[in-house]
Amino acid sequence: MGIPLKDRQDLLTQPLIAALSVAREDGRAPLTVPIWYDYTPGGDAWFVTGKDSLKTRLIRAAGRCTLMVERLEPTVRYVSVEGPVRIADAAEGEAEAMARRYLPPEAADAYLAQAANFPPEVTIRLTPEHWISADLGSL
Template sequence: MTKQQREEFLADLHVGVLSVAGPAGQAPTSVPTFYAYEPGGDITMFTGTQRRAPQRIERIKEAGVITLVAQREAMPPAYVTVEAELVDVGPPTPEQMLVILRRYMPEEHAQGFVQGELGDPENTVLLLTFRPTRWFSSDTSAD
Protein backbone atom coordinates (compact mmCIF):
# COMPACT_ATOMS: atom_id res chain seq x y z
CA MET A 1 0.00 0.00 0.00
CA THR A 2 1.08 3.58 -0.54
CA LYS A 3 1.39 5.90 2.45
CA GLN A 4 -1.99 7.45 1.63
CA GLN A 5 -3.67 4.04 1.19
CA ARG A 6 -2.40 2.65 4.50
CA GLU A 7 -3.36 5.81 6.40
CA GLU A 8 -6.86 5.76 4.85
CA PHE A 9 -7.16 2.04 5.65
CA LEU A 10 -6.25 2.64 9.31
CA ALA A 11 -8.72 5.55 9.44
CA ASP A 12 -11.52 3.28 8.15
CA LEU A 13 -13.70 1.40 10.61
CA HIS A 14 -11.85 -1.65 11.98
CA VAL A 15 -11.64 -3.18 15.42
CA GLY A 16 -7.93 -2.94 16.14
CA VAL A 17 -5.79 -5.52 17.88
CA LEU A 18 -3.49 -3.81 20.36
CA SER A 19 -0.32 -5.66 21.40
CA VAL A 20 1.86 -4.67 24.34
CA ALA A 21 5.20 -6.27 25.21
CA GLY A 22 5.06 -8.71 28.09
CA PRO A 23 7.57 -8.85 30.92
CA ALA A 24 10.90 -10.47 30.04
CA GLY A 25 10.34 -14.04 28.93
CA GLN A 26 6.57 -13.68 28.53
CA ALA A 27 4.52 -13.32 25.38
CA PRO A 28 2.98 -9.97 24.49
CA THR A 29 -0.60 -9.26 25.50
CA SER A 30 -2.98 -8.65 22.59
CA VAL A 31 -6.52 -7.35 22.97
CA PRO A 32 -9.20 -6.07 20.59
CA THR A 33 -9.79 -2.36 20.90
CA PHE A 34 -11.79 0.55 19.52
CA TYR A 35 -9.61 3.40 18.28
CA ALA A 36 -9.70 6.63 16.30
CA TYR A 37 -7.23 7.81 13.68
CA GLU A 38 -7.17 10.53 11.04
CA PRO A 39 -4.53 10.37 8.27
CA GLY A 40 -1.35 12.11 9.36
CA GLY A 41 -2.45 12.25 13.01
CA ASP A 42 -2.15 10.28 16.20
CA ILE A 43 -4.00 7.13 17.24
CA THR A 44 -6.28 7.46 20.27
CA MET A 45 -8.02 4.84 22.36
CA PHE A 46 -9.22 4.64 25.92
CA THR A 47 -9.32 2.02 28.61
CA GLY A 48 -10.76 1.71 32.08
CA THR A 49 -8.72 0.45 34.99
CA GLN A 50 -10.93 -2.51 35.81
CA ARG A 51 -9.83 -6.10 35.19
CA ARG A 52 -6.34 -6.48 33.69
CA ALA A 53 -6.13 -2.98 32.21
CA PRO A 54 -3.92 -1.53 35.01
CA GLN A 55 -1.19 -4.08 34.23
CA ARG A 56 -1.48 -3.39 30.49
CA ILE A 57 -1.29 0.39 31.05
CA GLU A 58 1.83 -0.02 33.19
CA ARG A 59 3.43 -2.17 30.47
CA ILE A 60 2.58 0.47 27.86
CA LYS A 61 4.14 3.19 30.01
CA GLU A 62 7.25 1.08 30.63
CA ALA A 63 7.71 0.05 27.00
CA GLY A 64 6.58 3.37 25.54
CA VAL A 65 5.45 1.54 22.37
CA ILE A 66 2.61 -0.63 21.10
CA THR A 67 1.66 -2.45 17.95
CA LEU A 68 -1.81 -1.97 16.47
CA VAL A 69 -3.20 -4.20 13.71
CA ALA A 70 -6.28 -3.38 11.63
CA GLN A 71 -7.47 -5.91 9.07
CA ARG A 72 -10.15 -6.33 6.46
CA GLU A 73 -12.51 -9.09 7.58
CA ALA A 74 -13.82 -9.84 4.08
CA MET A 75 -11.99 -11.21 1.07
CA PRO A 76 -9.60 -10.20 -0.35
CA PRO A 77 -7.44 -9.88 2.78
CA ALA A 78 -5.72 -6.64 3.68
CA TYR A 79 -4.11 -5.30 6.82
CA VAL A 80 -2.15 -2.43 8.28
CA THR A 81 0.17 -2.91 11.23
CA VAL A 82 1.47 0.17 13.01
CA GLU A 83 4.19 0.43 15.60
CA ALA A 84 3.52 3.55 17.63
CA GLU A 85 5.08 5.42 20.52
CA LEU A 86 3.11 6.57 23.52
CA VAL A 87 2.84 10.37 23.56
CA ASP A 88 0.18 10.96 26.22
CA VAL A 89 -1.88 9.24 28.92
CA GLY A 90 -4.53 11.08 30.82
CA PRO A 91 -8.21 11.31 31.71
CA PRO A 92 -10.43 11.77 28.65
CA THR A 93 -13.24 14.21 28.20
CA PRO A 94 -16.61 12.68 27.34
CA GLU A 95 -16.23 14.17 23.83
CA GLN A 96 -12.86 12.45 23.30
CA MET A 97 -14.47 9.13 24.19
CA LEU A 98 -17.43 9.83 21.90
CA VAL A 99 -15.15 10.52 18.92
CA ILE A 100 -13.95 6.92 19.24
CA LEU A 101 -17.24 5.28 20.19
CA ARG A 102 -19.35 6.94 17.48
CA ARG A 103 -17.29 5.03 14.94
CA TYR A 104 -18.50 1.71 16.37
CA MET A 105 -22.00 2.19 17.76
CA PRO A 106 -25.16 4.30 17.46
CA GLU A 107 -25.23 7.63 19.29
CA GLU A 108 -27.50 6.50 22.16
CA HIS A 109 -25.27 3.49 22.85
CA ALA A 110 -22.13 5.63 22.69
CA GLN A 111 -23.62 8.16 25.14
CA GLY A 112 -24.66 5.37 27.52
CA PHE A 113 -21.24 3.73 27.32
CA VAL A 114 -19.50 7.00 28.23
CA GLN A 115 -21.89 7.60 31.14
CA GLY A 116 -21.32 4.06 32.39
CA GLU A 117 -17.53 4.26 32.17
CA LEU A 118 -17.19 7.75 33.64
CA GLY A 119 -19.97 7.22 36.21
CA ASP A 120 -18.43 4.11 37.79
CA PRO A 121 -16.49 5.16 40.92
CA GLU A 122 -14.50 1.89 40.75
CA ASN A 123 -13.22 2.70 37.26
CA THR A 124 -10.62 5.24 36.17
CA VAL A 125 -10.75 5.85 32.44
CA LEU A 126 -7.56 6.83 30.62
CA LEU A 127 -7.11 8.16 27.10
CA LEU A 128 -4.01 6.79 25.38
CA THR A 129 -2.46 8.71 22.49
CA PHE A 130 0.12 7.14 20.19
CA ARG A 131 2.18 8.52 17.31
CA PRO A 132 2.76 6.05 14.45
CA THR A 133 6.47 5.39 13.86
CA ARG A 134 6.63 2.33 11.60
CA TRP A 135 4.13 0.85 9.16
CA PHE A 136 3.64 -2.57 7.56
CA SER A 137 0.77 -3.26 5.18
CA SER A 138 -0.59 -5.62 2.59
CA ASP A 139 -3.60 -5.54 0.29
CA THR A 140 -3.99 -8.70 -1.78
CA SER A 141 -6.65 -7.05 -3.96
CA ALA A 142 -3.85 -4.90 -5.39
CA ASP A 143 -1.77 -7.93 -6.49
Protein backbone atom coordinates in the same frame (compact mmCIF):
# COMPACT_ATOMS: atom_id res chain seq x y z
CA MET B 1 2.34 -6.79 -1.43
CA GLY B 2 2.68 -3.54 0.51
CA ILE B 3 0.05 -0.82 0.28
CA PRO B 4 0.87 2.80 -0.70
CA LEU B 5 1.01 5.22 2.27
CA LYS B 6 -2.24 7.03 1.38
CA ASP B 7 -4.11 3.71 1.17
CA ARG B 8 -2.56 2.55 4.47
CA GLN B 9 -3.66 5.75 6.15
CA ASP B 10 -7.15 5.51 4.62
CA LEU B 11 -7.53 1.96 5.94
CA LEU B 12 -6.40 3.05 9.41
CA THR B 13 -9.05 5.82 9.48
CA GLN B 14 -11.89 3.29 9.22
CA PRO B 15 -13.71 2.31 12.43
CA LEU B 16 -12.32 -1.21 12.48
CA ILE B 17 -11.50 -3.04 15.69
CA ALA B 18 -7.72 -2.92 16.20
CA ALA B 19 -5.55 -5.58 17.75
CA LEU B 20 -3.33 -3.83 20.30
CA SER B 21 -0.03 -5.54 21.10
CA VAL B 22 2.48 -4.56 23.74
CA ALA B 23 5.57 -6.30 25.06
CA ARG B 24 5.57 -7.83 28.51
CA GLU B 25 8.50 -7.21 30.84
CA ASP B 26 8.75 -10.86 31.91
CA GLY B 27 9.56 -12.22 28.45
CA ARG B 28 6.19 -13.92 27.90
CA ALA B 29 4.39 -13.41 24.61
CA PRO B 30 3.07 -9.86 24.08
CA LEU B 31 -0.32 -8.89 25.43
CA THR B 32 -2.67 -8.68 22.42
CA VAL B 33 -6.25 -7.44 22.88
CA PRO B 34 -8.99 -5.85 20.74
CA ILE B 35 -9.48 -2.11 21.14
CA TRP B 36 -11.36 0.86 19.69
CA TYR B 37 -9.05 3.52 18.25
CA ASP B 38 -9.10 6.61 16.03
CA TYR B 39 -6.62 7.98 13.51
CA THR B 40 -6.28 11.05 11.30
CA PRO B 41 -3.85 10.74 8.34
CA GLY B 42 -0.48 12.24 9.20
CA GLY B 43 -1.26 12.27 12.93
CA ASP B 44 -1.26 9.88 15.83
CA ALA B 45 -3.51 6.88 16.40
CA TRP B 46 -5.18 7.13 19.80
CA PHE B 47 -7.33 5.13 22.16
CA VAL B 48 -8.81 5.43 25.63
CA THR B 49 -8.35 2.78 28.30
CA GLY B 50 -8.31 2.32 32.06
CA LYS B 51 -5.61 4.29 33.85
CA ASP B 52 -4.58 1.26 35.94
CA SER B 53 -5.33 -1.47 33.38
CA LEU B 54 -2.79 -4.12 32.44
CA LYS B 55 -2.62 -2.55 28.95
CA THR B 56 -1.68 0.83 30.38
CA ARG B 57 0.87 -0.59 32.82
CA LEU B 58 2.60 -2.56 30.05
CA ILE B 59 2.53 0.38 27.61
CA ARG B 60 4.03 2.68 30.25
CA ALA B 61 6.85 0.18 30.82
CA ALA B 62 7.51 -0.45 27.12
CA GLY B 63 7.06 3.14 25.94
CA ARG B 64 5.58 1.88 22.68
CA CYS B 65 2.98 -0.46 21.24
CA THR B 66 1.50 -1.78 18.00
CA LEU B 67 -1.98 -1.49 16.47
CA MET B 68 -3.11 -3.77 13.63
CA VAL B 69 -6.35 -3.51 11.66
CA GLU B 70 -7.71 -5.77 8.95
CA ARG B 71 -10.56 -5.55 6.50
CA LEU B 72 -11.92 -8.40 4.41
CA GLU B 73 -13.84 -6.69 1.59
CA PRO B 74 -13.55 -5.72 -1.21
CA THR B 75 -10.09 -7.27 -0.78
CA VAL B 76 -8.23 -8.61 2.22
CA ARG B 77 -5.92 -5.88 3.53
CA TYR B 78 -4.16 -5.20 6.79
CA VAL B 79 -2.11 -2.38 8.25
CA SER B 80 0.08 -2.51 11.33
CA VAL B 81 1.61 0.58 12.95
CA GLU B 82 4.18 0.56 15.72
CA GLY B 83 5.79 3.41 17.55
CA PRO B 84 6.33 5.44 20.69
CA VAL B 85 3.43 6.56 22.84
CA ARG B 86 2.34 9.48 24.98
CA ILE B 87 -0.05 8.88 27.87
CA ALA B 88 -2.24 11.54 29.48
CA ASP B 89 -5.41 11.62 31.54
CA ALA B 90 -8.37 11.28 29.19
CA ALA B 91 -9.78 14.67 28.26
CA GLU B 92 -13.49 15.30 28.64
CA GLY B 93 -15.35 14.00 25.61
CA GLU B 94 -12.69 11.62 24.29
CA ALA B 95 -14.34 8.44 25.58
CA GLU B 96 -17.69 9.67 24.29
CA ALA B 97 -16.24 10.45 20.85
CA MET B 98 -14.80 6.95 20.69
CA ALA B 99 -18.07 5.28 21.71
CA ARG B 100 -19.99 7.28 19.11
CA ARG B 101 -17.43 6.33 16.44
CA TYR B 102 -18.11 2.62 17.00
CA LEU B 103 -21.68 2.30 18.24
CA PRO B 104 -25.08 3.31 16.87
CA PRO B 105 -26.62 6.25 18.79
CA GLU B 106 -28.86 4.27 21.17
CA ALA B 107 -26.13 1.75 21.97
CA ALA B 108 -23.62 4.58 22.49
CA ASP B 109 -25.99 6.28 24.95
CA ALA B 110 -26.42 3.03 26.92
CA TYR B 111 -22.67 2.36 26.89
CA LEU B 112 -21.88 5.90 28.05
CA ALA B 113 -24.37 5.61 30.91
CA GLN B 114 -22.44 2.55 32.13
CA ALA B 115 -19.06 4.17 31.40
CA ALA B 116 -19.86 6.90 33.92
CA ASN B 117 -19.01 4.26 36.56
CA PHE B 118 -15.74 3.12 34.96
CA PRO B 119 -12.47 3.75 36.80
CA PRO B 120 -10.33 6.73 35.66
CA GLU B 121 -9.12 6.53 32.06
CA VAL B 122 -6.14 7.70 30.05
CA THR B 123 -5.70 8.53 26.39
CA ILE B 124 -2.77 6.83 24.72
CA ARG B 125 -1.41 8.40 21.53
CA LEU B 126 0.74 6.23 19.28
CA THR B 127 3.00 8.01 16.78
CA PRO B 128 3.31 5.71 13.74
CA GLU B 129 7.01 5.05 13.27
CA HIS B 130 6.96 1.68 11.49
CA TRP B 131 4.27 0.52 9.06
CA ILE B 132 3.63 -3.00 7.75
CA SER B 133 0.83 -3.55 5.28
CA ALA B 134 -0.40 -5.96 2.66
CA ASP B 135 -3.18 -6.29 0.10
CA LEU B 136 -3.78 -10.00 -0.22
CA GLY B 137 -6.31 -9.59 -3.04
CA SER B 138 -9.62 -11.38 -3.17
CA LEU B 139 -9.22 -14.53 -1.12
